[in-house]
Amino acid sequence: MASITLNNIKKTYEDGVTVIENLNLEIKDKEFIILVGPSGCGKSTTLRMIAGLEEISDGELKIGDKIVNNVSPKDRDIAMVFQSYALYPHMSVYKNMAFGLKNRKVPKEEIDKKVMAAAKMLDIESYLNRKPRALSGGQRQRVALGRAMVREPSVFLLDEPLSNLDAKLRTEMRSRISMLHKQLGTTFVYVTHDQTEAMTMGDRIVVMKDGVVQQFDTPQMLYNHPKNMFVAGFIGSPQMNFIDCMVKRKGENYFLSFGNYEIVLPNRMNDYLVMYDNKEVVFGVRPEDLSIVKGKDEVNSFDLYVDIAEMTGADYYLYGTFNDKKIIANVPSNNNIKSDKKYKFKIDIDRIHIFDKINERLICD
Amino acid sequence: MEKNIKKYFPAFVLPTFISFTVVFLIPFFMGIYLSFTEFTTVESATWIGFENYIRAFTKDENFLNALWFTIKFTVVSVITINIFAFSLALLLTKALKGTTFFRTVFFMPNLIGGIVLGYIWNLLINAILGVFGFDITYDADYGFWGLVFLLNWQLIGYMMVIYIAGLQNVPRDLKEAAKIDGASSFSILRNITIPMVMPSVTICLFLTLTNSFKLFDQNLALTGGAPARETSMLALDIYNTFYGRIGWQGVGQAKAVVFFLIVAIIAFVQLKITGRKEVES
């Protein structure tokens, strides 16, 4: 059982390319942490540095209270599940799982007990004697988990473990892994590029881009209070809508004006907007915070020509274009909506996010 | 991870690399040096510059003769072996009865060593020529064609197997598409099959080329260079210069360097050609 601390971690490859600069993370014991971001953002590199597979160029990495920068992977008390599973192709499932224990000179009966217990938990008892190539993707995935489990490590590292599975299996494995985390009660660090996985599984999520942590927070906070446009756009599906607009002031009230429309902002935002009077900003609103209204003179609304209306069951996804930008709205399907028609949409002003146009940081929400 | 492995250099690399250095690297550079000296043993070497090279080309008619003989032999062998091997591969990919048996038979001579092969053909050719009262040493032409037959016998099966692998990689639907487009079987062969097996052709051409050019054991056993060194190929001529003529070791080494340079040029051309092919595909 261990916490993980990354202090000013830096990673520069031999060819001089720096992929991570000054990374700081504080992962608590027993937490389920997700590292998420687009490919090339440094999330896998970070995980591999924690594992000891990648050298740390500068900074300090602690597992528990121990600095492990120069400790080899086998002595870090970690286990890892790889994207490709990395099962030993020439060993049976049983041997794959027992291998790490055997190397650590664990007595035979104990190995047997641990492997059988893990196999039972993962429903793989019936093919312990098979070789990995005789298993399906989902079964291999479970063997890889089992191999990590039997070691009873204090830290569990998972590198995109579900990305090679089909959609249905992925959903199933997601809950299985969450459950596993609860049962094992150890620290999990999980890398993925899929924000849905991140949102559904993590206690806290690290959103990364270009080797920099954009935000480290709980799923709720990331969704409701993203700190910048990248996080706002990356978390949530379908994506948040972004609309360029101008900040205007009339007496005590601030407005956002875009096209022929204006929306009145709540007074609590006033302090933040002082410096932005008459300046361009971007406001973001999630698809579900747009709703269709009928009345002619509704405030805080705008007209949108709906090109495509997708019925997904309970909801409609409505796609339109506003000022050359794609806009998506998500409305309940009890509205009777047709494509190729203009509708009036009301913006929930309590749920809008205003961003600086230049540095893309949140101004207020 | 690399750092963990790095310090194991002695265990992983040294056994191989020390052997390699002792039997290849050091002798290779010594050989280049010695080709510019006169010597009978390594200690007795005295620097004479390009004298050995000049002697090899001007004072030793055997060398140019061997070079010419080797080139002629190589050209004839490369052409005949590849034509026969490719034709056999075409026949054997036609899903006939007994394909496996034929492949087994045609490939087998390849495994027999050069010395044994040489003497088997020595017996056979002398038996045939014996009917007319000659033997293989009677005329250099007999030795030449004897070597061509021998190498064909040895390498046809080998090349055939590579061609078969290439032919089996030609996608079936490509040929079927051509058939639907109204192509004749000859046109399919010419426009689909042959272009698709070009990588195999390149491989086989260079394998036969280097195998013919560097031939030694078979040459030694079949003719031993007789009559009068007329059927000595380059490798055998170099060997005889080293161990057959006292005081000519330097010339032998110089010939060996020339031999190496020719083989290196062939290999370089091969690298260029296969490299280009890889980019295209």
Add this chain to the structure above:
Amino acid sequence: MNERKRLSNTFSFSFLLLLSVVFLFPLYLVVINSFKSKFNIISEPFDFPNENTFVGLENYINGINSSGIVGAFIRTAIITIGSVLAIVVFTSMTAWYITRVKSKVNKIIYYLFLFSMIVPFQMVMFTMTDVCYRLGLNSVLGIIPVYLGFGSGLSVFMFSGFVKSLPREIEEAAMIDGCSPIKTFFYVVFPILKPTAITVAILNAMWIWNDFLLPYLLLGSADKTLSVAIQLTMQGAYGAIDWGGFMSMLVLAIIPIVIFYLLCQKYIIKGVIDGAVKG
């Protein structure tokens, strides 16, 4: 159309059958003559042994007694097995190391190995012999490291090609599972390399078993191998050759190869194709 196809197939089949006879004829000739009296071999080479010329196993007894072929056979087997084992173990280790650890030195080593493949043996023949005599490598066991050195070019090249295609993750998993690099290699990497190891073993075995010049120079007639024994029998005879005994030697040299070939044909042909495509 069908009729024509069948006719052409029958024709092809007959042609291939005839060609097989031609291919096997040289071997047939050696075998029948090995059972004939030595006086009849040169005079009637094509005749099948009859009651006048058949001598049973006499040629074999003479051949075995006079040429030392049994000793040569044992020596060749020791050298081949020892060298192939050394080559497979050491070059696979080297190939893995220089492929996985990226450094300038390793790159240079790799290119030196590649380079050695294009250098003809005659280039280093004299100097190599000199070095090996100085180091006492001119013995049955001493020649094994020599073969390791000469075999390393192609073998390292073939193993490297395969290692490059292996995902590193399996090795990383092994490291996390508590393996040292040595253990990772022998418990995890080498078992995965097995198909290439078989190819490398077959290619090297064929070369070493049949090799003539290297053992001739280093071991000479004192520790002669099969190829050397056959060449020496002919070379030293100056016309006064016991043809019967010689035929029996050729047959004895071919038999193990044919048996080996028929047993492992699949691997041999696959190995030869892989070797050709990569080399």
